[in-house]
Amino acid sequence: xxxxxxxxxxxxxxxxxxxxxxxxxxxxxxxxxxxxxxxxxxxxxxxxxxxxxxxxxxxxxxxxxxxxxxxxxxxxxxxxxxxxxxxxxxxxxxxxxxxxxxxxxxxxxxxxxxxxxxxxxxxxxxxxxxxxxxxxxxxxxxxxxxxxxxxxxxxxxxxxxxxxxxxxxxxxxxxxxxxxxxxxxxxxxxxxxxxxxxxxxxxxxxxxxxxxxxxxxxxxxxxxxxxxxxxxxxxxxxxxxxxxxxxxxxxxxxxxxxxxxxxxxxxxxxxx
Numbered sequence: 053x054x055x056x057x058x059x060x061x062x063x064x065x066x067x068x069x070x071x072x073x074x075x076x077x078x079x080x081x082x083x084x085x086x087x088x089x090x091x092x093x094x095x096x097x098x099x100x101x102x103x104x105x106x107x108x109x110x111x112x113x114x115x116x117x118x119x120x121x122x123x124x125x126x127x128x129x130x131x132x133x134x135x136x137x138x139x140x141x142x143x144x145x146x147x148x149x150x151x152x153x154x155x156x157x158x159x160x161x162x163x164x165x166x167x168x169x170x171x172x173x174x175x176x177x178x179x180x181x182x183x184x185x186x187x188x189x190x191x192x193x194x195x196x197x198x199x200x201x202x203x204x205x206x207x208x209x210x211x212x213x214x215x216x217x218x219x220x221x222x223x224x225x226x227x228x229x230x231x232x233x234x235x236x237x238x239x240x241x242x243x244x245x246x247x248x249x250x251x252x253x254x255x256x257x258x259x260x261x262x263x264x265x266x267x268x269x270x271x272x273x274x275x276x277x278x279x280x281x282x283x284x285x286x287x288x289x290x291x292x293x294x295x296x297x298x299x300x301x302x303x304x305x306x307x308x309x310x311x312x313x314x315x316x317x318x319x320x321x322x323x324x
Contacts, residue, residue: 069105082118175263183255196226197242211288251279
């Protein structure tokens with residue numbers, strides 16, 4: 053019988069990465085465990101977004117199976133720290149053995165999982181950037197992304213063009229220059245920015261590599277962990293009149309903390 057042994061701490065770290073792209077129904081609600089060449093990777097996917105993370109483990113042989121995400125999270129939560137979990141897949145079931153006991157879980161057909169290996173292999177590197185800088189830009193752009201997918205799907209994304217990240221909700225426009233992103237055309241759906249920035253948090257203090265394909269984009273950590281999104285069909289529109297060399301008529305220097313505090317006070321007197 054195939055046995056995979058994983059330290060709780062290593063499994064928890066991996067699930068924090070792939071847990072952001074788990075869905076609810078069928079395979080979208082499962083983690084996929086895949087051992088190739090003795091190395092384990094855990095994968096998950098939910099509609100447009102998907103992710104994978106390598107896990108330090110000991111495995112007898114190559115194998116692929118799935119387990120329901122919420123069940124594994126419960127098992128890990130009930131497992132003592134500094135302990136090891138064993139996974140024993142056989143005949144469509146997976147026995148998980150911990151210091152607390154054992155539980156048998158069902159596996160769906162792993163061959164039906166929408167693997168993205170070939171797309172990633174053909175994707176081209178367009179940028180290498182500090183995860184903190186990319187997160188900062190995306191977090192700001194997210195505040196100006198439209199949510200009206202029925203009437204204006206082209207405004208429901210944040211998109212890089214010539215090193216500038218654009219987004220708009222028709223009321224305000226955000227334009228953020230990001231050095232190092234000049235060759236990237238990264239396009240992220242507004243609803244998926246949160247999942248991507250959470251992934252970038254897991255790479256805090258290091259660089260990530262952006263790889264792009266005409267069907268998807270990938271953001272990859274140095275250890276091989278990946279976040280990806282199927283490319284949203286509607287492109288951000290071309291904006292005219294953004295002059296980076298234009299001088300401002302007026303500028304003010306303010307203390308941010310004092311300004312925030314004053315706004316909070318004024319909000320208390322505003323219409324609810």
